[in-house]
Amino acid sequence: MKYSIEPSQTAFDVDGVVADTMALFLRLARERYGLHYLTKDHIRDYDLYQCLDLSREVIDDLICLTLDDTHTLETPPMLAAPDVLSDLAPHGALRFVTARIWPDSIIRWLQKTLPSVDPAQIQVIATGAPESKLKILKEMGVRYFIEDRWETCSLLAREGIQPILFDQPWNRTRQADHFPRVGSWLELRRWFLLPDNGIG
Numbered sequence: 750m751k752y753s754i755e756p757s758q759t760a761f762d763v764d765g766v767v768a769d770t771m772a773l774f775l776r777l778a779r780e781r782y783g784l785h786y787l788t789k790d791h792i793r794d795y796d797l798y799q800c801l802d803l804s805r806e807v808i809d810d811l812i813c814l815t816l817d818d819t820h821t822l823e824t825p826p827m828l829a830a831p832d833v834l835s836d837l838a839p840h841g842a843l844r845f846v847t848a849r850i851w852p853d854s855i856i857r858w859l860q861k862t863l864p865s866v867d868p869a870q871i872q873v874i875a876t877g878a879p880e881s882k883l884k885i886l887k888e889m890g891v892r893y894f895i896e897d898r899w900e901t902c903s904l905l906a907r908e909g910i911q912p913i914l915f916d917q918p919w920n921r922t923r924q925a926d927h928f929p930r931v932g933s934w935l936e937l938r939r940w941f942l943l944p945d946n947g948i949g
């Protein structure tokens with residue numbers, strides 16, 4: 750399917766879309782607990798307690814570490830995300846809506862990840878809960894939202910915001926089948942009608 754999305758009407762989720770947060774989670778699982786067998790393909794559900802055969806204490810510790818200020822700054826970006834976002838910046842402010850509770854570390858991470866983008870062009874709203882994204886996106890007048898949690902996509906779609914599902918192992922469910930699914934930032938670049946820039 751081919752889409753064309755207007756950059757100025759779009760906002761982005763951060764974790765699992767711009768930030769490869771699960772790569773950091775897996776790195777910490779290896780380093781702290783020796784869980785070398787774990788890969789992203791083990792994460793078939795957004796709820797880690799449902800899909801990982803680990804104790805609640807271990808999962809809680811890894812989530813805390815992954816989201817703390819120090820490790821947030823070490824999160825790798827998703828492939829090509831910095832290039833595409835930098836190319837989108839001249840079209841207007843880049844708007845990020847995250848379910849994290851505090852925006853500060855994510856703002857610092859985005860500024861570090863997008864060094865060529867004017868910090869004033871990077872806007873981050875931390876809603877504290879995925880369900881709160883709807884109200885914020887409506888107030889912002891956003892038409893398209895790039896998101897990896899299919900449950901959030903369902904909520905937005907019911908209220909007239911077009912979700913674009915960013916493909917991840919935890920959103921390959923039948924319930925997500927009717928949302929447009931984008932497999933990578935290189936593909937997303939074409940949906941924004943940006944030239945391939947030699948890396949696609």
Ligand SMILES: [Mg+2]
Nearest residue numbers: 762764765897
């Ligand atoms: Mg996410």
